Amino acid sequence: DQQVKQNSPSLSVQEGRISILNCDYTNSMFDYFLWYKKYPAEGPTFLISISSIKDKNEDGRFTVFLNKSAKHLSLHIVPSQPGDSAVYFCAASGWGRAGNMLTFGGGTRLMVKP
Amino acid sequence: DVKVTQSSRYLVKRTGEKVFLECVQDMDHENMFWYRQDPGLGLRLIYFSYDVKMKEKGDIPEGYSVSREKKERFSLILESASTNQTSMYLCASSAQQGANTEAFFGQGTRLTVV
Numbered sequence: 001d002q003q004v005k006q007n008s009p010s011l012s013v014q015e016g017r018i019s020i021l022n023c024d025y026t027n028s029m030f031d032y033f034l035w036y037k038k039y040p041a042e043g044p045t046f047l048i049s050i051s052s053i054k055d056k057n058e059d060g061r062f063t064v065f066l067n068k069s070a071k072h073l074s075l076h077i078v079p080s081q082p083g084d085s086a087v088y089f090c091a092a093s094g095w096g097r098a099g100n101m102l103t104f105g106g107g108t109r110l111m112v113k114p
Numbered sequence: 115d116v117k118v119t120q121s122s123r124y125l126v127k128r129t130g131e132k133v134f135l136e137c138v139q140d141m142d143h144e145n146m147f148w149y150r151q152d153p154g155l156g157l158r159l160i161y162f163s164y165d166v167k168m169k170e171k172g173d174i175p176e177g178y179s180v181s182r183e184k185k186e187r188f189s190l191i192l193e194s195a196s197t198n199q200t201s202m203y204l205c206a207s208s209a210q211q212g213a214n215t216e217a218f219f220g221q222g223t224r225l226t227v228v
Contacts, residue, residue: 004156006156009154034216036219041123041221041222041224042221042222043118043204043206043219043220043221043222044157044204044219045219046216046217046218049216089156089157091157101145101147101159101162101172102147102157102159102217103159104149104156104157104158105156106154106155106156107154107156
């Protein structure tokens, strides 16, 4: 049973518009959430994270929102750029999971059209 | 910058062969991980290690083993490769068990078993 789910396998957005990527989780023990970006034939790179004590974290064009009661987080990219086209993975970790072990969602492929 | 280096970008092996995937990190991280990435399934944890000679099974350890003889090096071993082990393999490392830190990934090894 997947504990972290990204229900949209793909998303297409026009350049300059907002991209919203969604992620749901089921494990109440998760208390730290991350987004990674992955280009083909490369390893994932860390993008942004949020602790469960916050509901929003912002870094430039990227903002992550956390709704603990709904067990839902989202990544907003504003404005979207063609270079943002990649696969985005949501990940979660928490106390009780040794070694900061991350559980990943299935990924969402974002395509930003010029 | 943290660097995680995987020994090969692409590998082609025959069914039944013993396969070694090597990973080295240069930031003195305690934790090291092996994931595999398959379309729609995201990144799934195979094994992780939180110290030299220490290892723990992840979500999909069957058919794999690992070795960590030195802190900086974590090896993934496919004892007898099978076609269903064709995948992208990703090594990662992170610091400090119990702290909220991100994992840093290598560039990945695309393994094809024929």
